[in-house]
Amino acid sequence: MTGILGDYNCEGHVSALVTALEAGDWREFWVALGLRVHTFEDLGFAGSMPDDELWRFCQSEEVILVTANRNADGPTSLEAVIRSEAGPQTLPVFTLADPDRILESREHAVRVAERLIDYLYRIDEVRGTGRLYLP
Numbered sequence: 503m504t505g506i507l508g509d510y511n512c513e514g515h516v517s518a519l520v521t522a523l524e525a526g527d528w529r530e531f532w533v534a535l536g537l538r539v540h541t542f543e544d545l546g547f548a549g550s551m552p553d554d555e556l557w558r559f560c561q562s563e564e565v566i567l568v569t570a571n572r573n574a575d576g577p578t579s580l581e582a583v584i585r586s587e588a589g590p591q592t593l594p595v596f597t598l599a600d601p602d603r604i605l606e607s608r609e610h611a612v613r614v615a616e617r618l619i620d621y622l623y624r625i626d627e628v629r630g631t632g633r634l635y636l637p
Contacts, residue, residue: 503593503625505538507560509569510549513541515604516568522608522615531619540565553580561592566622568636570601581633590630596621599635613637 508516520539523532542549547556557580560567574581584595596618603610614636621628628634 503537503566503622504564505540506566506568507540507545509567510542512568512570512598512601515570515598515601518604518611519615519618522612523619526612526615528616528619531623535622552578554578554583557583557595564593566593566596568596568598570598584632588630588632592630593625594628594631594634597633597635599637
């Protein structure tokens with residue numbers, strides 16, 4: 503795994519999670535992972551990038567995708583591509599269960615960050631799960 507990417511509408515959420523990891527007890531673990539935090543802008547992606555293309559990019563480049571709302575609407579939707587193309591070695595998509603709360607509550611952001619870092623350290627155990635929700 504080489505990086506982490508917040509979906510176009512939750513880059514701020516991922517930034518808040520990274521801030522919680524860098525400032526808390528998990529700093530050493532976060533730094534040891536050596537993940538690059540990507541944005542749609544630095545990758546040259548449009549906010550309207552189709553779900554299936556985004557998922558395939560993340561899989562081919564070993565980038566963790568954190569999203570809040572990619573759905574199952576149509577054959578190229580995130581859920582559809584996960585169901586049709588995911589295999590035992592594919593990275594999971596991390597979905598924020600309550601994205602607004604991450605920005606409103608530092609305590610909640612820390613809880614979500616802790617769950618995320620746990621999954622990242624156990625990434626080989628959670629490959630092939632499709633989608634994992636972060637509280």
